[in-house]
Amino acid sequence: CNSVTSVTGKEQEGVKAKTSYTYKRYTESFREWLQLLNYSKSGIDRMPRQLAEFFSWLEKEARLPDGQGVKEISSITRTHTKLFYHHLKYHRKSQNSGEFLKSSTQNSYIHCLKLFAHYLEETGQGKLTIDLPYEPKEVTRREILTLKEIDSLYNATTDDEKGLRERAILSLYYGCGVRSNEGIQMNLEDVMTDKKMVYVRKGKQYKERYVPFVAHQQKDFLLYLKHCRPQLLRNPEEQAFLLGNQGKRIGYGLLLGTLKRLQERTADEKLQAKTIGLHTLRHSIATHLLQTGMKLDSISRFLGHSKLRSTQAYTHLAHEIE
Template identity: 40%
Template sequence: MAQITTLPGSGWILLQQGFTEWLQLLNYSPLSIPGMHQALQEFIKYLLAENKTTLAQLEATDATAYIAQLRQATGKRTGRPLSGSHINKHIQVLKLFSKYLRETGKSTVGFALQRVEETRSKPQYLTKTEINALYDAVSNSVLGIRDQAMLAVFYGCGLRLNEGASLELKDIITDRKILHVRKGKHYKERLVPMAEKSYQAIIFYINYARPQLLQAGPTERVFIDANRGRPMQKQSLYIRIKALVKRAKIKKKVGAHSLRHSIATHLLQSGMKLERIQQFLGHSSLDSTQIYTHLKNEQP
């Protein structure tokens, strides 16, 4: 290891690059790898500030102290304490980095980190009347047809923003009317059934509107940007949904994830069992789905 740490921090940079390549080899989502790369970079900055310039100086207590520092920190923009979700993402990356070091024989250091408790607020969702208003706000244009498909994916199928942005043509299993979600949270795959209305909206978009939007050559991604003819990124999808909410004159502060909350709430209100909703949403634990039980008896 000495040959790659001749300059302060240079060894850490190479390890960071190796970690990123390791994640790619393990087929982690390209959408999540940059964030994990950045999280490790923040840890490395902390180590350098502690005058730890080589891997040989790394100790298990460094990770513990770093997380403790994060728990005392505040966000630069908000001025508020960092959320449990934000801290847990750093814990996840540190655990993966420790695994990378051990599996590649670079170090035997292991980080005994426990996830912090996440304070969950009541999820914002739309009533069925508001969902109908959202659909009514869709135009008959090519972009309107794309909007219908977006609503089918994010509301009808309950996909997360990352999952919808990663969706490819091969993921739409037409003979079974199923979406194959390959880029799920924590890199888990799942199969999501499509209701007839959602299925028809997605197929109509793919067969009619999508070919008109393609300008930058063939791509497997489902959603195409109207201006450049390239695959839509998460931010573009989010902005489009927010514009649709505004056009529908819905006053709630909602986005793409609110559509996922909405379908989960509506399924529960219609009598679907919590375990089936858990599978539909791709939750790894039933605890994540339990939050919707607080909304079951509210006005649909």
């Protein structure tokens, strides 16, 4: 799911699909499968909607030789999927902007259909051939922070207990390069300060990995665990490593807000002008590791990429910021 560009909820509201019971059953079971494989919340929300739209289009617009709509998976042909692709490219408009769908949005639909076909095969529910081509990606620049800018974020942390959480967040998301949801789902037992390693048990598609960290990250984690987490904790049964202000597992909003506040506190105007998020920290550590000479396959394992080409995207970035 790495290659899919996120689609806004508003853009997806363009079609409120109504489908038959059979298609609804497939849509719901597909959603459950995505949850089981630990796809992101946005993906779990988005892809079933896209699939429901495809099913609705099949019933209303596609036709079998007898003139009836396509209401069974077994009746879907390559011609139907190609016609739907044509519909997305030349007819479907975003309700939000009134414009034709961007190529990234079209690609997310294609990815959804291919993933659904994989789901059918994996669960023994049939076969669906999706041989649609992806649209060329729009050129978008990934924001990468320099080592100096990373230092500026660390230096912007406060001297109180909350500052210890800020440093722990930076050390987890930059130092360990975890994805946003991987850090949120991390438990106390997953951060092994004695071994200088974190265990990512809920990576994409439930792929597990161990990620090493260095001494200063070890120090950040230990100080957070000793002086900050106990102050936040309300329920002694809570197992989450990072806690929010209410003593429960931290949420994405607080994580992003913390990063934005650190960015605003720095005296670096160039850094303040950048649009950054948690994934920026992940992109940055990958680029910095590449600059140190670490091999691509090692960085790929560090990041939890299933395909090496996902990691190769960082090679040109490493040269650009040298």
